[in-house]
Amino acid sequence: MNRPPRFWRRLLRVVVPPGDRETLVDELDRMFVTRRSEEGPSAAKRWYRSEVLDFVRQAPGQLTRSLVIGSGAEATRAFRGLGQTLRSLRRAPGFSSLTSGTLALGIGAGALIVGIADRALFRQLPYPEPDRIVAVLEGWGTSPGSVEVMQAEMSTVVALGAASNANGMTWERPGRPPLRVSVANLTPGYLEALGVAPAVGRLFTPEDSRPGAFPVALLGDPFWREHFSGRPTVPGETIVLDGQPHEIVGVLPTGFDLPSAQNDIWRPGVMDASNPGVHWGSGGHTVIARMKPGVTPAQVRQDVIRSSEAVRLANPLWTPNPGHWDEARVSTLQEARSRWVKGPLTVLLGAVALVLLVVSANVASLFLSRALSRSQSLTVRAALGAGSARLAWEQVLEVMVLTVGGLVAGLILAYGGLRAVQPHLPDELPGGAALDGRIVAITAGIALLTALAAATLPAMRVATHSPAPGLRASGRGGGASRSRRRATRILVGAQLAAAIVLVTSGGLLARTILALSQVDPGFSTEGRVTAQVHLPASLPTDPGARASYYEALETSILDDPGISSAALASSIPFGAEVEYVATSIDGVTMDPNDLPVIPHHRVSPSFFEVTGISLLRGRPFGSGDRVDAPLVAIVDETFEELYLSGASALGQTVRYPWRGAPPMEVVGVTAAVHHEDLASPPQATMWVPLAQMGFGALGHATAVARPRPGAGSADALVSLSGAVGAFDNRIAISDLVPYDRLLARSLAQQRLMMILLVLFAGTALILGCVGVYGVAAFSVRQRIREFGVRLALGASAPRIRRSVLGDGLRLAVPGTLIGLLLAVPAARGLESMLYGVRAFDPVTFLAAPIALGAAAMVAAYVPARRAMRVDPAVVLREE
Amino acid sequence: MGRDGLGDLEHQTMLALLHLGDESYTAPIVEELERRTGRRTTVATAYVVLRRLENKGLVQSHLRDPGDEGGRDRRCFIVTPAGMARLLRERAAYQSLWTGLDLSKGGRS
Numbered sequence: 007m008n009r010p011p012r013f014w015r016r017l018l019r020v021v022v023p024p025g026d027r028e029t030l031v032d033e034l035d036r037m038f039v040t041r042r043s044e045e046g047p048s049a050a051k052r053w054y055r056s057e058v059l060d061f062v063r064q065a066p067g068q069l070t071r072s073l074v075i076g077s078g079a080e081a082t083r084a085f086r087g088l089g090q091t092l093r094s095l096r097r098a099p100g101f102s103s104l105t106s107g108t109l110a111l112g113i114g115a116g117a118l119i120v121g122i123a124d125r126a127l128f129r130q131l132p133y134p135e136p137d138r139i140v141a142v143l144e145g146w147g148t149s150p151g152s153v154e155v156m157q158a159e160m161s162t163v164v165a166l167g168a169a170s171n172a173n174g175m176t177w178e179r180p181g182r183p184p185l186r187v188s189v190a191n192l193t194p195g196y197l198e199a200l201g202v203a204p205a206v207g208r209l210f211t212p213e214d215s216r217p218g219a220f221p222v223a224l225l226g227d228p229f230w231r232e233h234f235s236g237r238p239t240v241p242g243e244t245i246v247l248d249g250q251p252h253e254i255v256g257v258l259p260t261g262f263d264l265p266s267a268q269n270d271i272w273r274p275g276v277m278d279a280s281n282p283g284v285h286w287g288s289g290g291h292t293v294i295a296r297m298k299p300g301v302t303p304a305q306v307r308q309d310v311i312r313s314s315e316a317v318r319l320a321n322p323l324w325t326p327n328p329g330h331w332d333e334a335r336v337s338t339l340q341e342a343r344s345r346w347v348k349g350p351l352t353v354l355l356g357a358v359a360l361v362l363l364v365v366s367a368n369v370a371s372l373f374l375s376r377a378l379s380r381s382q383s384l385t386v387r388a389a390l391g392a393g394s395a396r397l398a399w400e401q402v403l404e405v406m407v408l409t410v411g412g413l414v415a416g417l418i419l420a421y422g423g424l425r426a427v428q429p430h431l432p433d434e435l436p437g438g439a440a441l442d443g444r445i446v447a448i449t450a451g452i453a454l455l456t457a458l459a460a461a462t463l464p465a466m467r468v469a470t471h472s473p474a475p476g477l478r479a480s481g482r483g484g485g486a487s488r489s490r491r492r493a494t495r496i497l498v499g500a501q502l503a504a505a506i507v508l509v510t511s512g513g514l515l516a517r518t519i520l521a522l523s524q525v526d527p528g529f530s531t532e533g534r535v536t537a538q539v540h541l542p543a544s545l546p547t548d549p550g551a552r553a554s555y556y557e558a559l560e561t562s563i564l565d566d567p568g569i570s571s572a573a574l575a576s577s578i579p580f581g582a583e584v585e586y587v588a589t590s591i592d593g594v595t596m597d598p599n600d601l602p603v604i605p606h607h608r609v610s611p612s613f614f615e616v617t618g619i620s621l622l623r624g625r626p627f628g629s630g631d632r633v634d635a636p637l638v639a640i641v642d643e644t645f646e647e648l649y650l651s652g653a654s655a656l657g658q659t660v661r662y663p664w665r666g667a668p669p670m671e672v673v674g675v676t677a678a679v680h681h682e683d684l685a686s687p688p689q690a691t692m693w694v695p696l697a698q699m700g701f702g703a704l705g706h707a708t709a710v711a712r713p714r715p716g717a718g719s720a721d722a723l724v725s726l727s728g729a730v731g732a733f734d735n736r737i738a739i740s741d742l743v744p745y746d747r748l749l750a751r752s753l754a755q756q757r758l759m760m761i762l763l764v765l766f767a768g769t770a771l772i773l774g775c776v777g778v779y780g781v782a783a784f785s786v787r788q789r790i791r792e793f794g795v796r797l798a799l800g801a802s803a804p805r806i807r808r809s810v811l812g813d814g815l816r817l818a819v820p821g822t823l824i825g826l827l828l829a830v831p832a833a834r835g836l837e838s839m840l841y842g843v844r845a846f847d848p849v850t851f852l853a854a855p856i857a858l859g860a861a862a863m864v865a866a867y868v869p870a871r872r873a874m875r876v877d878p879a880v881v882l883r884e885e
Numbered sequence: 886m887g888r889d890g891l892g893d894l895e896h897q898t899m900l901a902l903l904h905l906g907d908e909s910y911t912a913p914i915v916e917e918l919e920r921r922t923g924r925r926t927t928v929a930t931a932y933v934v935l936r937r938l939e940n941k942g943l944v945q946s947h948l949r950d951p952g953d954e955g956g957r958d959r960r961c962f963i964v965t966p967a968g969m970a971r972l973l974r975e976r977a978a979y980q981s982l983w984t985g986l987d988l989s990k991g992g993r994s
Contacts, residue, residue: 032957
């Protein structure tokens with residue numbers, strides 16, 4: 007590399023005056039090359055760095071001055087004081103670093119949360135006229151058949167389409183191991199409703215959805231860049247998905263994340279009315295539409311309800327109840343997408359507002375004490391004729407310089423924080439989280455306003471300074487004015503109040519996480535590892551052959567020396583894509599349109615032993631429960647409670663809901679099991695033998711394995727993937743993780759909220775304590791003579807200490823009380839996120855003020871000790 | 886150093902500029918200064934000094950095509966007649982200060 011280090015070169019470009027930027031950068035480039043050849047690369051780099059740093063040092067003072075004086079521009083003359091400001095800040099390193107650091111914390115926290123919330127709450131969808139795009143039947147899924155009817159019936163929309171849920175497919179890559187990709191099917195009208203344009207190639211045409219059309223695919227931008235190196239010539243190439251070649255027709259634009267950000271590939275959904283099982287049977291399609299101009303979502307909703315009758319009559323599979331869409335919701339896509347994250351994000355934004363409040367209060371009191379400590383010099387300068395406007399301007403300059411410092415550090419914090427939280431963000435967060443120029447600009451603006459507001463008080467104080475009182479008070483013994491003391495107390499009180507709100511909120515969430523981690527999921531994850539295995543598409547789909555294949559796979563996993571037991575299942579609790587199925591029970595009357603839809607897992611015989619799910623009654627599945635044997639099922643105790651009023655399920659007959667479904671005898675009952683989240687009560691569950699293939703040939707399964715004694719889950723992961731690959735290298739493996747990771751993932755959102763709130767609470771607490779310390783230290787300094795006299799008159803040292811500590815505590819009381827009052831609505835806002843703890847949890851509401859009081863005492867202790875150690879002789883001599 | 890005074894580095898920079906011929910840019914000036922005085926100067930410092938001299942009207946700059954060497958235009962500096970006059974005045978002042986001094990004898994000769 008013949009160029010100087012990139013970072014330093016960029017920095018140089020920033021600090022050099024624009025007029026000479028190119029020439030100077032170029033000159034330094036040349037000198038770098040010369041030095042490199044003469045002294046070697048590292049010496050040249052060192053030299054270059056020191057050159058740039060020198061420019062940085064010169065930048066604010068000398069460079070600006072030379073330019074300002076040179077140009078003589080009136081407007082920029084104001085910045086002439088910049089050099090002086092910098093010098094005076096350098097003389098007060100404590101004040102400068104504390105103020106910048108405090109601002110950095112506020113800016114960092116603010117930019118972090120705005121970065122997370124930005125796309126979900128503030129930014130418009132990246133499609134033309136986004137307000138016209140609506141989510142139809144929000145929260146519900148429907149079938150391609152219904153979509154076709156709606157397209158024909160509805161008059162309020164110009165385009166309407168649906169997307170299937172993302173499903174995994176195996177991409178068979180020549181010469182490389184197969185890869186699982188996430189694919190969504192789009193009906194005609196979907197991309198048209200969004201108004202999206204392809205980045206490369208073309209979108210789907212209605213012909214692509216005709217039955218028998220050659221399969222085509224659109225790639226997502228990140229997928230295209232990663233696997234097709236972003237070639238623009240990709241249209242026309244072929245990609246084999248689940249054994250079927252697809253022609254790539256185009257690439258969707260960057261940031262396209264519908265129906266989900268996880269999608270790699272999109273395919274046209276085949277609209278084939280001659281195959282009613284798929285056309286009407288595959289629900290789970292989410293519908294969006296583009297409204298005609300001037301139409302409201304409410305009108306679209308009426309239109310949907312009106313069309314529901316036609317949908318009902320067209321369905322050849324079953325007849326929904328009349329009015330089945332009467333409760334349908336229609337809202338703008340923006341609203342629908344952020345609905346689930348709006349609550350938590352609002353809480354976070356509120357928390358950040360509190361942090362900013364604390365930060366401004368802190369910065370204000372820092373400026374206040376600085377103004378006070380400089381009041382003598384300012385007074386002298388004012389007396390010597392420095393204009394008050396000029397003195398005030400110096401304050402403003404000071405604020406700006408410190409804000410810039412805080413801004414840089416804060417953005418670094420925010421960037422680091424964002425990278426740290428990114429993997430823990432919930433999938434539902436639309437658009438993900440990112441910092442961009444806009445957020446930086448907004449944050450910088452807010453920070454500057456905050457800081458200016460915080461410094462206004464001191465600046466005004468300086469501007470209205472009349473020399474006489476300042477000079478008079480400058481002698482020894484001059485106390486702080488009462489108004490100043492009151493201002494400081496109010497500021498510290500505000501900080502403590504905000505800290506209390508944050509501490510209680512963080513505490514409530516911490517207790518929630520604690521309570522959730524103590525919920526018994528009904529199975530054991532300890533040491534277990536899981537992986538999804540996706541069978542090659544070329545395998546025969548005959549149920550008997552499938553069953554033997556799975557059996558052989560399980561045996562092969564068991565044979566691995568690193569694994570002590572293993573099982574296969576169609577899906578596992580907390581795993582990807584838990585299967586739900588409607589179930590009827592013979593002899594129990596149920597509304598055929600409203601059968602219980604419950605989690606349903608097809609499992610191999612060893613499953614219950616491997617996962618530690620306890621069988622309460624009956625027998626587990628055995629090797630005799632095969633395709634040709636009578637069908638059997640196991641249910642859990644929640645099933646008995648909900649559908650059999652607590653009667654035993656043993657010997658009952660259950661069936662799938664379709665006509666002619668064979669009977670399955672319940673042969674066992676397990677303990678209750680949670681499936682997708684720990685916070686809600688366990689759902690009724692049905693288990694059936696994997697080998698009976700009662701639900702059609704299974705193309706993928708989840709393997710669960712326990713390591714041999716003494717081995718960790720990391721070894722077991724290697725063993726499991728090795729064993730599967732050795733058995734058949736055409737199997738694609740995905741989601742290879744320790745089982746407890748799956749469980750933890752379900753808590754990710756609460757955990758992230760808790761971590762952020764606790765972090766904010768900690769920040770507020772520390773800043774609040776700095777405030778208490780500042781006030782206590784200042785008052786001790788002011789009262790040093792008093793303490794001296796009191797000690798001389800016989801007051802004991804501990805008594806002095808008590809008096810200072812008492813002052814500190816008194817300072818904390820009003821803020822704490824106000825904070826507790828404000829914590830009540832905050833806790834109510836959190837209520838939906840809490841589990842196992844009431845919003846007004848007495849423990850939290852007691853612990854927070856105690857913690858805060860203790861922290862305040864610690865903060866006041868240092869000055870208290872100083873007060874105690876005052877030497878009366880010294881103080882009195884000074885008098 | 887008042888607004889009109891000539892600083893040490895300013896003085897030396899102008900002399901280095903004259904040594905280098907009638908036109909020169911920052912990088913050679915830095916090298917010349919180092920070569921002749923043994924004093925390490927950074928490009929930033931030299932640049933600031935040159936701009937300051939320019940503001941005082943003692944040097945003048947313009948952008949010049951780098952010709953065969955290639956690269957961007959260079960900002961080249963030349964000493965103005967005012968600069969020359971100033972250097973002569975400085976030299977006269979120094980000479981008159983030095984006249985009659987002999988440091989080997991601890992001061993006055």
